Amino acid sequence: MPKIIDHDQRRQDIIDVTWQLIVEGGIEAATMREIAARAGFANGALKHYFPGKDAIIKGAYEHSLRGLGDRLAAHVAGKRGLEALEMSIRFTLPVEQEDATAARVLLSFWERCVFSSELDHDYDEHLAEWTTSYLQYLREGREDGDIVTPAPDLQLANEIITMNLGATVTRVVSPARFDAALLEAQVSDYIARLGRRDCP
Template identity: 30%
Template sequence: MPKIVDHDQRRAEIVDGFLRIVARDGYEAATTRALADELGVASGAIWHYFRNFDRVVEAAAIRTIDNTTARIERASSGLRGLALFDAVVHEVLPFDKETRDEAAVIVGFWGRAATRPLLTARMGGETVWWDRIRLALDEAVEDGELDPATPTERIVHLLASVTSGQQVAEVLGAGSTTSEEHGAVVDTVLLPWRTRVTSTPSTQR
């Protein structure tokens, strides 16, 4: 009787292996050969489940986005205003080992996608991030934490660019940027709109 293979499970195991290599040895170490060794299979076995290595990187990027979104859902429960804002930002910016590893995966994917027009990933999970940031800013205005004239929609778009830039800076700087420095960049975006009732920016932990 032929062996039944769960393709979704095997694909997930390959992505798990890729992410383990990135976390342990760095993004550049995550090659086809290294991935095959990590999984204990021949290189060709990987291609039964992925068309090529680009698709492995894409799947890892999707997994990373989904993991971040799940953390945001947990961390932001019951929060509002700037407390909610800080909780979301802490799950997106490269503040710790986990989010720094994630930055390496995402920036690595961007690098491949920039030269491969047909390589696209389902990044819809990011919509949750910005919807949550938008809600947090609107609540902060309502609660008096931010000035009533705060251009919340423009700030959301600015933060999307800023957080992407901080992930790139983290990867290019090989971890030389501290979590305090990452947080300071985001705090500076809101600084002109903070009111006297606003507590000291908490993104600089």
Template identity: 35%
Template sequence: MPRLVDHDERRHAIAAAVWRVIATRGIDALNMRDIATEAGYANGSLSHYFSGKDEILRFAFDHVYDATNRRIAAALGEATGLAALRIFCREVVPITEETLLEARIATSLWQRAMYDEYLMAVNERALGDWRVRLIEFLDQARDSGEVLRDADIALVADQLMTLMMGAQIVGVLTPRTITAERQWAMLEALVGSIRRSAQARTSVGQADIARSIDR
């Protein structure tokens, strides 16, 4: 019997080919023939899976965020608070070959997203979800005494989002200046600005115990 074709598997393989073409040649060089060649298919066969280049780009943009989110979920495990925050950021900023590839794809598609309502909605939804996750981790950190009680959590989340998106741009354009180490140092400096010292956490914990005894 002939092997059944997994339609969804083929679409993901084509999206991966789009990633490789964009990463090596840029979005302006992207065309259906090169996508088919990179994916190992005949040019006309792409029409069985996508209506055209625009749909392929939209699927590829969706797929890049899905891939990042799956990797984040696997890396997080049971981590919470600042540990979870660091893991999350490490999977977004372009400090590895994989995250640098994703940054090249994302930044290439951002210009198109300014004029494509679908891509704009995908980007807005994905970044909105990431912001919610950062706020969740920062709230956990504040509840556990890792960060200052009066820290503006929403503002810090916005700062982190802006820093990570900016790191994707400069990490792609000026990697020799804004190195992986430099990117991480900037993130640590921002987190450090709201972090409570170990001594302060101990003092607060002792004060909480004393108050509970007094009651």
């Protein structure tokens, strides 16, 4: 009787191996040959599951996003407005070791985006989704009277994303300079400014 192959599980195994290789040695370590060897495939067999390396890298990136998204959804469930916004900002900062690991994968993905229009497009879609969530929380915060700053909501959402991305880069590239307490204080200050009319 022929062996039944779970192709979805094989694809997930390849993604898991790629994710681990990137964590260990960056995107350079995740060569097609090394991915195949670590996953237990013959060289060249990966093409049966992914059209190329970019598709595998995208899978590893989405693996990180799914984990973060699931944990974040659990944290903000039942919350809205300013409370949901603050919780979302704090939760997505790369403070814990698990977050630092995911940040390394993200940084490798950004590097690959520079040379791949397909991946660049995918990341643009992710940023758009991220922005939409923040805009919803900001709108709710204004409805609740907690957010009164005259600064436009789109500007505020982009500031949050910039703060998060900057923290991600610092956490990976210069961990000795990464001060989690200072970053948390910056978030507290940012949230406080949203409730002041004199802070554009």
